[in-house]
Amino acid sequence: MKKLLFILILPMQFCFANPIKKTENNLQSQKSEVDPLACCTRRASSGTYGQPDYNQVSVTRCATSTQSYQDAYARACVLAEASATKALEISEATSGSVLIGR
Amino acid sequence: MKRFFLLVFLFSFTAFSQNYLVDYKFSIVDNKDEYGIIGFSITRLITNKTESLTLSKNIDTTAIINGKDEPHIQEASPFAVSQYKNFIDGKRFSRTLFPKYNLKDENYTIPWKIEKSFKTILGYNCQKATGSYRGRDYICYFTEDIPIQSGPHTFDGLPGLVLEVMSLDKAIVFKAITIEETNEKIYNPFDQDKKEYISWEEFVVAYKGYFEKMSNYKPEEDIEFVVPNRSIEVYFTK
Structure with missing residues (x-):
């Protein structure tokens, strides 16, 4: 059961982490345009x-x-x-x- | 015999009224905050045993101070009278930034401590003295080779002419660069101004009022005026 949970949660972390990284990149590009x-x-x-x-x-x-x-x-x-x-x-x-x- | 006494009298009179002209390099580099001053000038002291007249002129300068991006730039000006001192009654006179008033400062005497340290300046044997004056501590060197109790600004009252002055915070420096005998007249030029005289204490109170008015003045939202709160003397601490 534990193994199953681990298999399910691990890919989900990538799904949430990726958009955050993208937001940071957007902020940086906005800063250089000021x-x-x-x-x-x-x-x-x-x-x-x-x-x-x-x-x-x-x-x-x-x-x-x-x-x-x-x-x-x-x-x-x-x-x-x-x-x-x-x-x-x-x-x-x-x-x-x-x-x-x- | 009468002729001898006459000669002695004339000689002593000449010796007593001997005037000296001393040029000092003066610098004030007080930039520990935005309320200080930076400036470079030549201070010319014409003095004898009883009185002195000071003239000052700004010198052409472009200086990078403490590695700051913006240089200090100033233009040369001609000599103009800046101070008169009478040692007999211990008073100094000068103009102020308040056009209706001139300064008569009667309490500027510095209690000096003479030290057993010596150095040579312009060929004169000089002795060290230390003292505090209106917010700063100073080291100065005077020479008994010229036994006149005079010096630049308010730095006098020692057994000989003051040739060098430096504040311990290194903001104020006077250094003699030439000394010669002169026939230049010494007089109080400020009596001719026909202005009311104010004391040092009155000057400081008035300056504080002016400082507050200027600091609170806001012609536009993003403009702020900054005026100094000190010169050689620290007028007040903010």
């Missing part, structure tokens, strides 16, 4: 390094590309550069509005 994402950090600054007038802002931007990771990175850096320049303007306006009460 557009690559890249992030880039840029900073803008004014003032003197090490002194209390030094003003620096860093901005990180991310981008995707249908072409390549390098293209996504270049796009992210263009975005980060523009954002950093704008961020420094905002920083200067923010520090310019500071009033110290006594």
Whole structure:
């Protein structure tokens, strides 16, 4: 009886295991089709390094590309550069509005 | 005899008012998190026994720091005044990033411990000293061959001119590269600004407020602004 059960169950394992393997393969092929994402950090600054007038802002931007990771990175850096320049303007306006009460 | 005394007087006056011009290579490479600063400049110290004037200029740099993919790139700038110190009343003055205010720092004195260790810098015999200053520990070397209690930034108050400073975390380095006598004038350029002076403590409180405003500012969903929380001094820990 035991032998009969073994003969029946063994082929069934193959039947269940195979579809699982196929699903894994599908996921992997789907992953490689996703557009690559890249992030880039840029900073803008004014003032003197090490002194209390030094003003620096860093901005990180991310981008995707249908072409390549390098293209996504270049796009992210263009975005980060523009954002950093704008961020420094905002920083200067923010520090310019500071009033110290006594 | 009168002529002799006159000559002695004139000589002592000249010796007392002898000005030195020292150029230091300055680097701040503090990248242990995103709130630090990276920068390279030349710090020019014009000093005598009673006061000093500092000018700074950024130097053209492209540097790969700690093997990171993105290099640090900065452009050169001309010399601009950055600090004035008066050793008689122990005050230092500078601009701040708050355009309405300049800094008058009266509590920057570093309690140095002089050690029995020596090395030669630019031909001068230098002695080691150690001390802590606003969040970092430092080693510095001073020379009694130039008996002026001066040095770059706030690193002064030793029996001779400070020629080298390094923080133990290696983030801050000043290294003298030239020393010469000079006739350059020393003055407080910040008095001309006609701005209100703030203390160091007031500066730090204001900076913290500015830091929080900038950190909370979100012009778009996926943009975050990061501003430093420290410079040579650690303003506060996040």
